Amino acid sequence: MSSARAGDDPATGDRLPFAASPPDVRGRGFSSRAALPVMEGWIDATVGPLPPRAVALADLPATLAEGLVLAEPVKAPGDWPPADRAARDGVAVASSDTLGAGSYNPVPLPGAVTVAAGEPMPPGTDAVLPVEAMQADGLFVEALGSAAPGEGVERRGEGLRGGTVLLKAGHRLRPQDLGLLTALGIDTVRVGARPRVRIVLAGGPRSGPETLGAMLTALATRDGGVVELVGPLPADRAALAAAYAAPGADLLISAGRTGVGEDDVAPLALAEAGQLALHGVALRPGDSAALGTVGGVPAVLLPGEPMACLTVYELLAGRALRRLAGRDPGLPHPAVPAVVVRKLVSEIGCTELYRVRRTADGMVEPVASPHRPGLAGAVLADGFVLIPAESEGVPAGATVTLRCFDGTSL
Structure with missing residues (x-):
C-alpha cells in the first residue's frame, strides 16, 4: 500500500480535488462527475x-498459468557457458594441427578427442573438426580438412556475461524463461x-x-x-x-x-x-x-x-x-492502430467506450454505442476504442487505437 494519504498527489504531496464525503445522490442525481x-x-x-513473494523454480511450471510477473530483475549469476564447449559433434583438436589437411592430404591427429555438442573443450584444443572432415581407423584419426581457431566452439560467456540482466522487473514469465533459469542454476525468483x-x-x-x-x-x-x-x-x-x-x-x-x-x-x-x-x-x-x-x-x-x-x-x-500485484497498471489489452469505417459520435466532457469489430478490409466499425447496455455487443466485438472526454468524436477514415479484447487475434 502506498504511504500517501488518500487524495494526496504522490509526486508533490498536495491534496487532490477529492470530496471528503460525496453527497447522497439517490433521488437527486449527480451534480457533477469526476473525470x-x-x-x-x-x-x-x-x-x-x-x-513480493519468493517462488522456487521447481514450483514454477505448476504456477505459470497464474501469469507470474517478476518483482525484481533476474541477472546471470556468471558467464554462460561457464567454459569453452563444443558447439557440434566431432573431434576436439588444436587448430594448428589441421593446417594443410585435405581429402588428398590427410593429416594425422594424435591428440584428437571425440566430443559431443555441449561438452567442455579438452585442454590444449581450440576447435572442433566435424565428423565429415575426418577419417578414423580405430584410435588413429586423420583430418581431411582444416579448422580455424574457435571453429565449432562456443566460447565462455558467448551466450551471456555474468551480471547481465536477463529478465526485467515486470516481465511475465514464459516457459522458455524457465529453461534458461534452470540451465543457469537459479533456483528461486521473486514475483509479484x-x-x-x-x-x-x-x-x-x-x-x-x-x-x-x-x-x-x-x-x-x-x-x-x-x-x-x-x-x-x-x-x-x-x-x-x-x-x-x-x-x-x-x-x-x-x-x-x-x-x-x-x-x-x-x-x-x-x-x-x-x-x-x-x-x-x-x-x-x-x-x-x-x-x-x-x-x-x-x-x-x-x-x-x-x-x-x-x-x-x-x-x-x-x-x-x-x-x-506489482504489474503494469495500464490496460492489459494489446493496442493496434485501426481506421474507422464511419464516425464515432461522442459527447464532450465524457470519456466513452465504443465496442468495435474488424471488417473484411481490416477497418473497424462500431458494434454498439456507449449508450447500449448488455454484454452482447462486447461478445460480438473484437475490442474497444476509448474516445477521450475532450473529443466530439472520431470522423470516418480516422486512425484510432483499437484495444483488443482477451482472446482476440491481432
Whole structure:
C-alpha cells in the first residue's frame, strides 16, 4: 500500500480535488462527475504494490498459468557457458594441427578427442573438426580438412556475461524463461504478490448481480488476484457495510447498487464502513462508479449493469489490482492502430467506450454505442476504442487505437 494519504498527489504531496464525503445522490442525481483521469489519479495515489513473494523454480511450471510477473530483475549469476564447449559433434583438436589437411592430404591427429555438442573443450584444443572432415581407423584419426581457431566452439560467456540482466522487473514469465533459469542454476525468483480480492455482489433479484460473478472472477484472476466471491447480498446498507469491512482482503470490489435509486445503497454502505472518496465518473458506460477505502483497503464500486460493470472493472478496478500485484497498471489489452469505417459520435466532457469489430478490409466499425447496455455487443466485438472526454468524436477514415479484447487475434 502506498504511504500517501488518500487524495494526496504522490509526486508533490498536495491534496487532490477529492470530496471528503460525496453527497447522497439517490433521488437527486449527480451534480457533477469526476473525470476519468481524476479517478485514475486517486487509484495511483492510494494503491501501491504489495510485498513480493519468493517462488522456487521447481514450483514454477505448476504456477505459470497464474501469469507470474517478476518483482525484481533476474541477472546471470556468471558467464554462460561457464567454459569453452563444443558447439557440434566431432573431434576436439588444436587448430594448428589441421593446417594443410585435405581429402588428398590427410593429416594425422594424435591428440584428437571425440566430443559431443555441449561438452567442455579438452585442454590444449581450440576447435572442433566435424565428423565429415575426418577419417578414423580405430584410435588413429586423420583430418581431411582444416579448422580455424574457435571453429565449432562456443566460447565462455558467448551466450551471456555474468551480471547481465536477463529478465526485467515486470516481465511475465514464459516457459522458455524457465529453461534458461534452470540451465543457469537459479533456483528461486521473486514475483509479484497475488492480492486477495473480495468481490461483493450487491443487490437482489432486480439487478441479477449473480450474473456478474463469473465475469469478475475471471477478470480478477487474469490480473493476478485470488478471489473471494460474496453474495448476492440484499440491497441492505448494514449487510453490505459488514461485508465491506470484513478482514482478509487486499482489494474490495463491489458490483451493483451504485446509482440514484432508493435501493442504491452501496456507496452509503462504503461510507459507513470506511470512506467514500469519489462517486460518479464522466465515463460512459459506467458513470455511477465509486472509489473509497475500508480499513486501509482500496475499494471500487462497480455499476450493476453488465457492460458498465465490465467497463469500470477494466479502467479502474483492474488498474488497482494490477498495481497491488506489482504489474503494469495500464490496460492489459494489446493496442493496434485501426481506421474507422464511419464516425464515432461522442459527447464532450465524457470519456466513452465504443465496442468495435474488424471488417473484411481490416477497418473497424462500431458494434454498439456507449449508450447500449448488455454484454452482447462486447461478445460480438473484437475490442474497444476509448474516445477521450475532450473529443466530439472520431470522423470516418480516422486512425484510432483499437484495444483488443482477451482472446482476440491481432
